[in-house]
Amino acid sequence: MRTHFCGLVDEALIGQTVTLCGWADVARNLGGLCFIDLRDHEGIVQIVAEPTTDAALGAGEANAAVIATAADVGYEDCLRVTGVVRKRESVNAKIRTGQVEVVATKIEVLNKAEPLPFHAHENPGEDIRLKYRYLDMRRPEMQKMMRTRIKLVQALRRYLDERGFQDIETPILTKATPEGARDFLVPARMHPGEFYALPQSPQLFKQILMMAGFDRYYQIARCFRDEALRADRQLEFTQLDMEFAWVSERDVQDTVEEMIRVVFRDVMGVELAAQFPRMTYAEAMRRYGSDKPDLRIALEFTDIAQLVKSCEFKVFTDWANHEDGRVVALRVPGASTLSRKQIDDYAAYAGKFGAKGLAWMKVEDASKGREGINSPIAKFLDDATLAAIVQATGATTGDAIFFGAATYKSASDFMGALRLKVAKDLGLVAEGWAPLWVTDFPMFEWDDEENRYVALHHPFTAPAVDSIDDLRANAKTAVSRGYDMVLNGNEIGGGSIRIHNSQMQSAVFDLLGIGAEEAEGKFGFLLDALKFGAPPHGGIAFGIDRIAALMAGTESIRDVIAFPKTTTAQCLMTGAPSPVPDKQLAEVHIQIREKQEGK
Incomplete structure (x- = not known):
């Protein structure tokens, strides 16, 4: 035509x-x-x-x-x-x-086109955009963002194909193994009362491909998790899934780091760092309160527990003397001009992430000592403690200091969130791209609700010890062989060296509260495969949606997904999810039970 x-x-x-x-x-x-x-x-x-x-x-x-x-x-x-x-x-x-x-x-x-609900050069509300997605995607802004995603996928495939990686599809209908996010279940018509699950990732299949001798695998994989949605999360998403046999952590990291450099050069003309910095999980939490720190922000934490152990401010002394407590200070240059309302707003913001309150201090004139300090907690701190805090944080005239006191994890979480918020509001985020490897993650974290350990990455991640006895004896402090790639404060890829020994895998299941019978029922095929000469192997998965959003300069991954769901898990264009006729339900042996009040 x-x-x-x-x-x-x-x-x-x-x-x-x-x-x-x-x-x-x-x-x-x-x-x-x-x-x-x-x-x-x-x-x-x-x-x-x-x-x-x-x-x-x-x-x-x-x-x-x-x-x-x-x-x-x-x-x-x-x-x-x-x-x-x-x-x-x-x-x-x-x-x-x-x-x-x-x-x-x-x-x-x-x-001929009938009158449209919005103009291609307008930016209407998201509900209207998603209802008329075909019109929304005609807009030049959306065309540009979607083409960025297309170029990203093309560049990834080109890089991997040229280096001998093998593109292998894995099943969409698979076994339900709920460990982490909820599975989407699919009734099996030919097996009444039984269900498939949509994959949360191709994790076990790609490990088995390594055992099958395919050595270097990749797949642009569709994955599904029945969990709450937000700007950077969808029920169904796309990831670049990769697995390598006969590798160590550095083998995987070096390959995919070069891949990301090449892809950013090809798609955006951007040169990333020739060598991505590396940081342990412990260091990231200590300095930034996040396992995905944004290194474009220069603000760092100062631990002051030793300085306030004997002060008269009970919130500080309680947590400074607590076995698992943390008292942390965040110096913000030039922030002494913040109003009381702005500070109260920051306190409310930190409260969303677990803060019970937010102590603060303005250094209005560093040369005047106590007289130059404006803070509601200053009366609880003697001159020496005040001076020590100012010196430890490096605060000077015109700066503000925010304080967090709680358990180590809670204080890190809410102060880490505050760091990002303050930096964005005050224009303290530098331009450019700041990639980073975060390594040496904890093997487990304790879940108070379930009263057991849960895997920080997933239960197939190898521990950094070879001895099962060492792992059992030091489960609380055990470090895994996991690693994440972070870019501008976003985790864009996560992976690990996997367990390739059936005894170690069984021991990890046991520590996670998965008994032998349950492990056999859920993961028997994996445990069997590990017994027949499974090579050392590891891999990583990259979030295509998240990387595309970063490249396109949008904060919402919905802008780079052709047909996304809303935050209430609906497709406004098609009306999904929707009721299914009783006849169709009967074919798959399903009967809808009326929702009980209060449940």
Whole structure:
């Protein structure tokens, strides 16, 4: 139907006849002279319908018909235009085709558009955008973001294919092994009362591929988790899944680090650091209160428990003397100008992440000692303690200091969130890209609700010890062989060296409260596979949606997913999820039970 794309018409085509297809982005009727901005996925070109005596361009009644058709064109009408490319008198430097225009010899209206709920150059509310997603994705901003995602996937595949990785599909219908997020269950019609699950990741299958001798695997995999949604999370998502046999941590990290550098260079023209820095989980939590610190922000924590163990401020002394307590200070340069309301707002924000309150101190004049300090807690601190805090944090005139006191984890969490919020509000986030490896994660964390250990990564991650006895004796402090790649405060990839010994895997299951019978029922196939010469192996998975969002400069992954769900897990365009007729339910042996009040 067309010879060229609208956005690719250029000066090399001047004098040539072209046929274009697209939507009427703008239509202007100036009375006998009409202009149409015709848009397709490559961009916009200006169409002109004008009177002419040039037979080559169509004269007389035929040209009058073209003008009449152009005059009736409406917004988003679907058009096919044939015409001759010529040099524009008034150049439009804002668009790629701004040096030329197409003088129409024929205009066909392929489909008239009814009045639209919003204009392609508007940015309506997200509910409207998702209901009319096909219109939303016509917008140039969305076209650009989606193309960024497409280029990202193409670059990843190109890199991996050129280096001998094997693209192998793994099952979508698999076994339910709830350990972490909830599974999506699918009733098995041919097996009444039994269910498949949609995969949360291809984890076990890719490990088994290593045992099967496929050595270097990858897959652009669709994954599913029945969990609460937010700006950077969806029920169904896409990840680049990778696994390597015969490797150590550094083998995996070096390969994928180079991959990310190449991909950012190819897609964005961005040169990332030649060597990504590495930081242990313990150091990241100590310095930044996060296992995915944003290194564009220079703010760091100062632990002051030793300075306040004997002060008169009970909140500080209680946690400073607690076995698992933390008292931490965050110096914010230039923040002494914050109003009391702004500080109260920060306290409320920290409260969302577990803070019971937020102590603060303004250093209004460092040379005056106590007299230069403005703080509601200063009266509980003697001169020496005040001076020690100012010195330890490096605070100077004009700075503010925020304090957190709680369990080590809680204080780290809410102060880490506060660090990000304050830095963003006060313009303390540097430009550019700050990649990082976070390593040496804890093997387990204690779950008070379930009264047992849970795996920090997943139960197939190898511990940093070879002895089962050592692991059992030091489960609380055991370190795993897990690693995450972080970029600008976002975890974009996570992986580990896996357990390749059936006895160690059984011991880890046992420490996680998964008994031998349960382990056999859920993971018997894996335990069997580990007995038959399983090689050392490890891997990583990268969040395609999250990386694409970072590249596109948007905070919501919904902007780089063609058909996302809302935060209430709905598809507004199709109406999913929706009821299913009783007859269809009966075929899969399902009966809906009425919801009981209060449940």
